[in-house]
Amino acid sequence: MDKRRFSIQAVSALLHNANLKGFLTGKIYQGAGKNICVPGLNCYSCPGAVGACPIGSLQGFLSGLKFRFPYYVLGFLIFFGALLGRAVCGFLCPFGFFQELLHKIPFPIKKNSFAGDRQLRWVKYAVLLLMVVILPLCFALTPFFCKYLCPAGTLSGILLAVHDSMLRAQLGGIFLWKAFVLAVVIVGCLIVFRPFCKYLCPLGAIYGFFNRIALYRMDLDADRCVSCGKCKKVCQMGVDPVRECNSAECIRCGDCVRNCPVNAIHMGIKYGQAKKHSEKTTAL
Amino acid sequence: MKRNIPCMLLASAGVVLIGIGIALGQPGQVLMKAVRICMECVGIG
Numbered sequence: 001m002d003k004r005r006f007s008i009q010a011v012s013a014l015l016h017n018a019n020l021k022g023f024l025t026g027k028i029y030q031g032a033g034k035n036i037c038v039p040g041l042n043c044y045s046c047p048g049a050v051g052a053c054p055i056g057s058l059q060g061f062l063s064g065l066k067f068r069f070p071y072y073v074l075g076f077l078i079f080f081g082a083l084l085g086r087a088v089c090g091f092l093c094p095f096g097f098f099q100e101l102l103h104k105i106p107f108p109i110k111k112n113s114f115a116g117d118r119q120l121r122w123v124k125y126a127v128l129l130l131m132v133v134i135l136p137l138c139f140a141l142t143p144f145f146c147k148y149l150c151p152a153g154t155l156s157g158i159l160l161a162v163h164d165s166m167l168r169a170q171l172g173g174i175f176l177w178k179a180f181v182l183a184v185v186i187v188g189c190l191i192v193f194r195p196f197c198k199y200l201c202p203l204g205a206i207y208g209f210f211n212r213i214a215l216y217r218m219d220l221d222a223d224r225c226v227s228c229g230k231c232k233k234v235c236q237m238g239v240d241p242v243r244e245c246n247s248a249e250c251i252r253c254g255d256c257v258r259n260c261p262v263n264a265i266h267m268g269i270k271y272g273q274a275k276k277h278s279e280k281t282t283a284l
Numbered sequence: 285m286k287r288n289i290p291c292m293l294l295a296s297a298g299v300v301l302i303g304i305g306i307a308l309g310q311p312g313q314v315l316m317k318a319v320r321i322c323m324e325c326v327g328i329g
Contacts, residue, residue: 034318035311044318045325052318056325060317072305072314079298082291147324157326175327213290
Protein backbone atom coordinates (compact mmCIF):
# COMPACT_ATOMS: atom_id res chain seq x y z
CA MET A 1 0.00 0.00 0.00
CA ASP A 2 1.16 3.51 -0.79
CA LYS A 3 0.97 5.28 2.57
CA ARG A 4 1.58 8.69 1.00
CA ARG A 5 -1.39 8.34 -1.37
CA PHE A 6 -3.55 6.88 1.40
CA SER A 7 -2.75 9.90 3.60
CA ILE A 8 -3.55 12.36 0.81
CA GLN A 9 -6.84 10.56 0.14
CA ALA A 10 -7.78 10.67 3.83
CA VAL A 11 -6.91 14.37 4.14
CA SER A 12 -8.81 15.16 0.93
CA ALA A 13 -11.91 13.27 2.11
CA LEU A 14 -11.73 15.23 5.35
CA LEU A 15 -11.31 18.56 3.54
CA HIS A 16 -14.23 17.78 1.21
CA ASN A 17 -16.29 17.02 4.35
CA ALA A 18 -14.84 19.42 6.89
CA ASN A 19 -18.24 20.29 8.38
CA LEU A 20 -17.86 17.53 10.97
CA LYS A 21 -20.56 19.06 13.16
CA GLY A 22 -23.05 18.24 10.39
CA PHE A 23 -22.56 14.51 10.89
CA LEU A 24 -23.71 14.90 14.50
CA THR A 25 -26.58 17.31 13.89
CA GLY A 26 -27.80 16.16 10.46
CA LYS A 27 -27.71 19.77 9.18
CA ILE A 28 -25.91 20.58 5.94
CA TYR A 29 -23.32 23.35 5.70
CA GLN A 30 -24.70 26.57 4.22
CA GLY A 31 -21.60 28.76 4.09
CA ALA A 32 -19.84 30.47 1.22
CA GLY A 33 -17.65 27.44 0.49
CA LYS A 34 -20.58 26.01 -1.45
CA ASN A 35 -19.97 28.63 -4.12
CA ILE A 36 -17.02 26.53 -5.19
CA CYS A 37 -16.99 23.19 -7.00
CA VAL A 38 -14.82 20.54 -5.39
CA PRO A 39 -12.67 18.30 -7.63
CA GLY A 40 -14.07 14.94 -6.46
CA LEU A 41 -17.50 13.27 -6.36
CA ASN A 42 -18.93 14.46 -3.05
CA CYS A 43 -22.67 15.13 -2.75
CA TYR A 44 -23.44 18.65 -1.58
CA SER A 45 -26.26 17.26 0.51
CA CYS A 46 -23.77 15.28 2.58
CA PRO A 47 -23.91 16.75 6.12
CA GLY A 48 -20.13 17.17 6.05
CA ALA A 49 -19.78 18.72 2.57
CA VAL A 50 -18.26 22.21 2.46
CA GLY A 51 -18.21 22.56 -1.34
CA ALA A 52 -20.44 21.91 -4.33
CA CYS A 53 -20.43 18.63 -6.26
CA PRO A 54 -19.33 19.39 -9.85
CA ILE A 55 -21.64 16.81 -11.41
CA GLY A 56 -24.63 17.95 -9.34
CA SER A 57 -23.91 21.58 -10.18
CA LEU A 58 -23.50 20.79 -13.88
CA GLN A 59 -26.89 19.08 -13.93
CA GLY A 60 -28.36 22.01 -11.99
CA PHE A 61 -27.47 24.28 -14.90
CA LEU A 62 -28.44 21.86 -17.66
CA SER A 63 -31.83 20.95 -16.17
CA GLY A 64 -32.86 24.53 -15.41
CA LEU A 65 -36.15 25.89 -16.74
CA LYS A 66 -34.13 28.39 -18.76
CA PHE A 67 -30.91 27.18 -20.42
CA ARG A 68 -27.76 28.67 -18.93
CA PHE A 69 -24.41 27.58 -20.33
CA PRO A 70 -22.46 26.21 -17.33
CA TYR A 71 -19.29 28.30 -17.80
CA TYR A 72 -18.43 28.26 -14.11
CA VAL A 73 -18.75 24.50 -13.53
CA LEU A 74 -17.08 23.59 -16.83
CA GLY A 75 -14.26 25.96 -15.92
CA PHE A 76 -13.59 24.02 -12.73
CA LEU A 77 -13.75 20.67 -14.53
CA ILE A 78 -11.36 21.81 -17.28
CA PHE A 79 -9.00 23.41 -14.75
CA PHE A 80 -8.79 20.33 -12.51
CA GLY A 81 -8.65 18.02 -15.54
CA ALA A 82 -5.86 19.94 -17.29
CA LEU A 83 -3.68 19.99 -14.20
CA LEU A 84 -4.37 16.56 -12.73
CA GLY A 85 -6.43 14.37 -15.10
CA ARG A 86 -7.59 11.28 -13.25
CA ALA A 87 -5.09 11.88 -10.48
CA VAL A 88 -8.17 13.58 -9.00
CA CYS A 89 -9.75 10.09 -8.82
CA GLY A 90 -6.66 8.45 -7.36
CA PHE A 91 -5.75 11.12 -4.83
CA LEU A 92 -8.63 13.50 -4.14
CA CYS A 93 -12.03 11.88 -4.70
CA PRO A 94 -13.76 10.97 -1.41
CA PHE A 95 -16.05 8.42 -3.06
CA GLY A 96 -13.03 6.76 -4.69
CA PHE A 97 -11.38 6.59 -1.27
CA PHE A 98 -14.58 5.07 0.19
CA GLN A 99 -14.48 2.36 -2.49
CA GLU A 100 -10.82 1.60 -1.86
CA LEU A 101 -11.46 1.21 1.87
CA LEU A 102 -14.28 -1.23 1.11
CA HIS A 103 -12.00 -3.18 -1.22
CA LYS A 104 -9.54 -3.70 1.65
CA ILE A 105 -12.18 -5.73 3.53
CA PRO A 106 -11.30 -9.43 3.20
CA PHE A 107 -13.75 -11.24 0.90
CA PRO A 108 -13.54 -14.75 -0.59
CA ILE A 109 -13.75 -13.44 -4.17
CA LYS A 110 -11.38 -10.72 -5.36
CA LYS A 111 -11.47 -10.36 -9.12
CA ASN A 112 -10.22 -7.52 -11.29
CA SER A 113 -10.43 -9.02 -14.72
CA PHE A 114 -13.42 -10.84 -16.11
CA ALA A 115 -15.29 -11.26 -19.40
CA GLY A 116 -17.09 -8.04 -20.29
CA ASP A 117 -14.86 -5.77 -18.21
CA ARG A 118 -13.61 -3.86 -21.26
CA GLN A 119 -17.12 -3.37 -22.63
CA LEU A 120 -18.48 -2.22 -19.25
CA ARG A 121 -15.87 0.57 -19.16
CA TRP A 122 -17.86 2.34 -21.88
CA VAL A 123 -20.95 2.59 -19.67
CA LYS A 124 -19.54 5.59 -17.78
CA TYR A 125 -19.37 7.57 -21.03
CA ALA A 126 -23.01 6.68 -21.73
CA VAL A 127 -23.88 7.77 -18.17
CA LEU A 128 -22.09 11.08 -18.77
CA LEU A 129 -23.75 11.71 -22.10
CA LEU A 130 -27.25 10.52 -21.26
CA MET A 131 -27.81 11.00 -17.54
CA VAL A 132 -25.68 14.10 -16.97
CA VAL A 133 -26.12 15.99 -20.26
CA ILE A 134 -28.87 14.88 -22.66
CA LEU A 135 -31.71 13.83 -20.34
CA PRO A 136 -31.37 16.84 -17.96
CA LEU A 137 -31.41 19.08 -21.07
CA CYS A 138 -34.59 17.39 -22.31
CA PHE A 139 -36.46 17.13 -19.00
CA ALA A 140 -36.32 20.30 -16.91
CA LEU A 141 -35.62 20.11 -13.18
CA THR A 142 -34.59 16.45 -13.32
CA PRO A 143 -30.92 15.76 -12.60
CA PHE A 144 -31.05 12.16 -13.82
CA PHE A 145 -27.65 11.04 -12.54
CA CYS A 146 -28.24 12.43 -9.04
CA LYS A 147 -31.82 11.21 -8.91
CA TYR A 148 -31.45 7.68 -10.20
CA LEU A 149 -27.82 6.61 -9.91
CA CYS A 150 -25.45 8.55 -7.67
CA PRO A 151 -24.59 6.36 -4.66
CA ALA A 152 -22.81 9.27 -2.93
CA GLY A 153 -26.18 11.04 -2.74
CA THR A 154 -27.80 7.93 -1.25
CA LEU A 155 -25.14 7.87 1.46
CA SER A 156 -25.94 11.52 2.17
CA GLY A 157 -29.65 10.67 2.35
CA ILE A 158 -28.96 7.94 4.89
CA LEU A 159 -26.79 10.25 7.00
CA LEU A 160 -29.49 12.95 6.95
CA ALA A 161 -32.40 10.57 7.54
CA VAL A 162 -30.74 9.23 10.70
CA HIS A 163 -31.32 12.66 12.27
CA ASP A 164 -34.50 13.80 10.52
CA SER A 165 -37.76 11.88 10.99
CA MET A 166 -39.59 14.12 8.47
CA LEU A 167 -37.06 13.20 5.81
CA ARG A 168 -37.22 9.55 6.83
CA ALA A 169 -40.99 9.56 6.33
CA GLN A 170 -40.59 10.80 2.75
CA LEU A 171 -38.24 8.07 1.60
CA GLY A 172 -40.01 5.94 -0.98
CA GLY A 173 -39.51 4.05 -4.21
CA ILE A 174 -36.71 6.21 -5.60
CA PHE A 175 -34.77 5.83 -2.38
CA LEU A 176 -35.26 2.06 -2.47
CA TRP A 177 -33.89 2.00 -6.03
CA LYS A 178 -30.92 4.16 -5.07
CA ALA A 179 -30.29 2.05 -1.96
CA PHE A 180 -30.21 -0.99 -4.25
CA VAL A 181 -27.64 0.75 -6.50
CA LEU A 182 -25.58 1.66 -3.44
CA ALA A 183 -25.77 -1.94 -2.17
CA VAL A 184 -24.60 -3.24 -5.57
CA VAL A 185 -21.70 -0.76 -5.54
CA ILE A 186 -20.73 -1.72 -1.97
CA VAL A 187 -20.81 -5.47 -2.68
CA GLY A 188 -19.02 -4.77 -5.97
CA CYS A 189 -16.27 -2.95 -4.08
CA LEU A 190 -15.62 -6.04 -1.97
CA ILE A 191 -14.90 -7.99 -5.15
CA VAL A 192 -13.65 -5.48 -7.75
CA PHE A 193 -11.30 -2.52 -7.23
CA ARG A 194 -13.30 0.73 -7.58
CA PRO A 195 -16.20 -0.63 -9.66
CA PHE A 196 -18.09 2.68 -9.63
CA CYS A 197 -15.03 4.54 -10.98
CA LYS A 198 -14.43 1.92 -13.65
CA TYR A 199 -17.94 1.52 -14.96
CA LEU A 200 -20.28 4.30 -13.90
CA CYS A 201 -18.61 7.53 -12.77
CA PRO A 202 -19.26 10.45 -15.18
CA LEU A 203 -16.67 12.57 -13.37
CA GLY A 204 -14.00 9.91 -13.99
CA ALA A 205 -15.12 9.83 -17.64
CA ILE A 206 -14.56 13.62 -17.90
CA TYR A 207 -11.16 13.58 -16.19
CA GLY A 208 -10.12 10.57 -18.31
CA PHE A 209 -10.26 12.78 -21.43
CA PHE A 210 -7.46 14.88 -19.93
CA ASN A 211 -5.11 12.04 -18.91
CA ARG A 212 -2.95 12.25 -22.06
CA ILE A 213 -2.23 15.94 -21.73
CA ALA A 214 -2.60 16.68 -18.02
CA LEU A 215 0.30 18.36 -16.28
CA TYR A 216 0.49 15.45 -13.85
CA ARG A 217 1.05 12.39 -16.02
CA MET A 218 3.12 9.29 -16.58
CA ASP A 219 6.03 8.51 -18.85
CA LEU A 220 7.57 5.22 -19.85
CA ASP A 221 11.29 5.11 -20.47
CA ALA A 222 11.34 2.59 -23.34
CA ASP A 223 15.14 2.24 -23.13
CA ARG A 224 14.87 0.91 -19.61
CA CYS A 225 11.71 -1.18 -20.02
CA VAL A 226 12.41 -4.91 -20.15
CA SER A 227 8.79 -5.85 -20.96
CA CYS A 228 8.48 -8.07 -17.90
CA GLY A 229 4.74 -7.33 -17.66
CA LYS A 230 4.84 -6.71 -13.93
CA CYS A 231 3.23 -3.25 -14.27
CA LYS A 232 0.25 -4.68 -16.12
CA LYS A 233 -0.08 -7.48 -13.57
CA VAL A 234 -0.20 -5.15 -10.55
CA CYS A 235 -2.52 -2.55 -12.10
CA GLN A 236 -5.89 -2.79 -10.38
CA MET A 237 -7.52 -0.54 -12.97
CA GLY A 238 -6.64 -3.00 -15.75
CA VAL A 239 -4.22 -0.70 -17.59
CA ASP A 240 -1.14 -1.90 -19.45
CA PRO A 241 1.33 0.98 -18.83
CA VAL A 242 3.76 -0.31 -21.48
CA ARG A 243 1.10 0.05 -24.18
CA GLU A 244 -0.58 3.20 -22.88
CA CYS A 245 0.70 4.72 -19.67
CA ASN A 246 -1.65 7.70 -19.99
CA SER A 247 -4.77 5.62 -20.60
CA ALA A 248 -8.09 7.25 -19.68
CA GLU A 249 -8.55 4.43 -17.17
CA CYS A 250 -5.40 5.21 -15.18
CA ILE A 251 -6.13 6.87 -11.83
CA ARG A 252 -2.40 7.50 -11.08
CA CYS A 253 -2.33 5.17 -8.07
CA GLY A 254 1.35 4.56 -8.84
CA ASP A 255 1.33 0.78 -8.24
CA CYS A 256 3.10 0.24 -11.58
CA VAL A 257 5.76 2.85 -10.73
CA ARG A 258 6.54 1.20 -7.39
CA ASN A 259 6.59 -2.31 -8.83
CA CYS A 260 8.71 -1.67 -11.92
CA PRO A 261 11.98 -3.53 -11.33
CA VAL A 262 13.99 -1.20 -13.59
CA ASN A 263 12.36 2.17 -12.74
CA ALA A 264 11.12 2.63 -16.29
CA ILE A 265 7.83 4.31 -15.33
CA HIS A 266 7.74 7.82 -13.96
CA MET A 267 4.86 9.84 -12.65
CA GLY A 268 4.77 13.55 -11.93
CA ILE A 269 4.86 16.95 -13.60
CA LYS A 270 8.52 17.18 -14.52
CA TYR A 271 8.89 14.48 -17.16
CA GLY A 272 9.43 15.42 -20.77
CA GLN A 273 9.26 13.50 -24.01
CA ALA A 274 9.70 9.80 -23.48
CA LYS A 275 10.53 7.27 -26.17
CA LYS A 276 7.60 5.19 -27.28
CA HIS A 277 7.90 1.49 -26.68
CA SER A 278 7.18 0.81 -30.34
CA GLU A 279 10.13 3.04 -31.31
CA LYS A 280 12.39 1.00 -29.08
CA THR A 281 11.29 -2.33 -30.51
CA THR A 282 11.74 -1.00 -34.07
CA ALA A 283 15.26 0.14 -33.20
CA LEU A 284 16.09 -3.31 -31.86
CA MET B 285 8.36 21.76 -21.68
CA LYS B 286 6.53 21.70 -25.03
CA ARG B 287 4.40 18.85 -23.76
CA ASN B 288 3.09 21.08 -21.00
CA ILE B 289 1.77 23.77 -23.36
CA PRO B 290 -1.63 22.13 -24.16
CA CYS B 291 -2.41 21.52 -20.50
CA MET B 292 -1.40 25.04 -19.51
CA LEU B 293 -3.59 26.43 -22.30
CA LEU B 294 -6.49 24.28 -21.14
CA ALA B 295 -5.97 25.22 -17.49
CA SER B 296 -5.98 28.89 -18.55
CA ALA B 297 -9.17 28.30 -20.55
CA GLY B 298 -10.66 26.79 -17.38
CA VAL B 299 -9.75 29.91 -15.42
CA VAL B 300 -11.28 32.11 -18.14
CA LEU B 301 -14.51 30.08 -18.04
CA ILE B 302 -14.61 30.38 -14.26
CA GLY B 303 -14.15 34.15 -14.70
CA ILE B 304 -17.01 34.34 -17.22
CA GLY B 305 -19.15 32.29 -14.84
CA ILE B 306 -18.37 34.68 -11.98
CA ALA B 307 -19.23 37.66 -14.18
CA LEU B 308 -22.59 36.05 -14.97
CA GLY B 309 -23.33 35.41 -11.31
CA GLN B 310 -23.12 31.64 -11.63
CA PRO B 311 -21.40 31.03 -8.26
CA GLY B 312 -24.60 32.28 -6.62
CA GLN B 313 -26.63 29.76 -8.63
CA VAL B 314 -24.28 26.96 -7.56
CA LEU B 315 -24.56 28.14 -3.96
CA MET B 316 -28.38 28.29 -4.06
CA LYS B 317 -28.52 24.67 -5.14
CA ALA B 318 -25.79 23.46 -2.79
CA VAL B 319 -27.04 24.98 0.47
CA ARG B 320 -30.41 23.25 0.27
CA ILE B 321 -30.93 19.53 0.72
CA CYS B 322 -31.10 18.13 -2.81
CA MET B 323 -34.21 15.95 -2.73
CA GLU B 324 -33.23 14.11 -5.90
CA CYS B 325 -29.75 13.36 -4.59
CA VAL B 326 -30.90 11.91 -1.27
CA GLY B 327 -33.51 9.73 -2.97
CA ILE B 328 -36.78 11.53 -2.35
CA GLY B 329 -37.16 12.84 -5.89
